[in-house]
Amino acid sequence: NAGVTQTPKFQVLKTGQSMTLQCAQDMNHNSMYWYRQDPGMGLRLIYYSASEGTTDKGEVPNGYNVSRLNKREFSLRLESAAPSQTSVYFCASPGGDQPQHFGDGTRLSIL
Amino acid sequence: EDQVTQSPEALRLQEGESSSLNCSYTVSGLRGLFWYRQDPGKGPEFLFTLYSAGEEKEKERLKATLTKKESFLHITAPKPEDSATYLCAVRSYGNNRLAFGKGNQVVVIP
Numbered sequence: 388n389a390g391v392t393q394t395p396k397f398q399v400l401k402t403g404q405s406m407t408l409q410c411a412q413d414m415n416h417n418s419m420y421w422y423r424q425d426p427g428m429g430l431r432l433i434y435y436s437a438s439e440g441t442t443d444k445g446e447v448p449n450g451y452n453v454s455r456l457n458k459r460e461f462s463l464r465l466e467s468a469a470p471s472q473t474s475v476y477f478c479a480s481p482g483g484d485q486p487q488h489f490g491d492g493t494r495l496s497i498l
Numbered sequence: 499e500d501q502v503t504q505s506p507e508a509l510r511l512q513e514g515e516s517s518s519l520n521c522s523y524t525v526s527g528l529r530g531l532f533w534y535r536q537d538p539g540k541g542p543e544f545l546f547t548l549y550s551a552g553e554e555k556e557k558e559r560l561k562a563t564l565t566k567k568e569s570f571l572h573i574t575a576p577k578p579e580d581s582a583t584y585l586c587a588v589r590s591y592g593n594n595r596l597a598f599g600k601g602n603q604v605v606v607i608p
Contacts, residue, residue, distance in 0.1 A: 391541075418594065429600040430542075430585070437594055445595065477541050486532055487596060489541030 390414045393478050393490035400468045400497045408463040408493050410478030418481045419461040421445075421453065423474040424492075430477065436461055468497045500525045500590050504599035511576050511606050519571040519602040521586030531569050532596065533562050534585040542585055545571075576606045 394409045412419060420435040422445075432445030436455040450472060452464045465472055473496050479487040501524045511517055523531065530549055534542035546555045548564040555562050559580060561572040571584055583603045587596040 420595075427600065430587075430598040432595055435595065443594075479541075486544040486547055488544060491539075491541045 390488050391478055391480055391490040393476075393493050395493060396491065397494045398496070400465075400495070402468060402470060402497060404468050404497075405464065405466050406468065406495075407465075408476055408478075408495075410461045410463070410490060411459050412461075412478075412480040412488075413459065414480060414488070415458070416481030416485075417458070419455070420479045420487065421451075421461070421463045422477045422479065423447065424477060425474050433463065433476075470497050473497045500588055500593065500595075500597035502586055502588055502597050502599035504584075504586050504602050506602065507600070508603045509605070511573070511604065513577060513606055513608050514575050516572070516574045516576070518573070519584055519604070521569040521571070521599055522567060523569070523586075523588045523597075525588050525590040525597075527591040529589045529591045529593070531564055532587045532589075533569070533571055534587065536583045536585055536601070545584075571602075573604070576604075578606045578608050580604065581606045 391412045417438045421433040422430045424430050431447050434453040436442045439458045442453050454462045476493045477489050479489045503522045505520045530547050533545040536542045546562040551566045553564050559574045563570045583601040585601045587598045
C-alpha cells in the first residue's frame, strides 16, 4: 500500500530467536501503529507512537518492544520469540481524524 | 472501552445479489467510523469515514450509512471482484486508537 512500507514480508523463526520488524512511512505523519492480525481475533493494537520520541502500549504489548527511530520509522522487536507470536503484523499511519493507511504486512511464523 | 461487532461473519452472494453488512459499535463519543476492505495477503485498504448519524458515503457499488449505534455497508449488484473481507473500526474522542471488528468475509459467486 502506498505510503507505508514493511520489511520483511515473510519470516520464519525458531522459538527463542529475536528479530526486528521494520516500518517506514513517507507521508510525514506524526502517528504510527503496530497491529497483529490473527484468525478470528481481528486487528489488535500492539504499540503506537503519537509522535517522534513517544511510544505507548496498546491492547497486546507483552513480548514486544518498539522504537520510534525518527518521524519516518517505527520498528517492532521480538526479543525472545514464542509460538504464540505467530501472526501477521501490520504497521499503519496516521491517527487523529485521518484514516489509517496500512502496509502489506509481515507474515511471521515461529516454530 | 470501545467495542465493535460485525455481522454476519461470512456471506456468500450470487453475482448481482445485493446485501448489507452490519457494524454495531459502543463508544463514549464517536469521533469517526471507518470501513476498510482487505484482500487476502494484503493490508486493509481504506474505503470510507463517517462522522455523524445520518451520514452516507458511496463508492461504486458500495454505500456506507451511519446511525447512533450501527453502520451498514450496502453492496449493490456485487461482482466477483467485490469478494474481500470488510473491516469496520471506530475511534472515540480522547482516544488515539482504533477499535476494529473481526470483519465480514464476503464471497461473490459468478
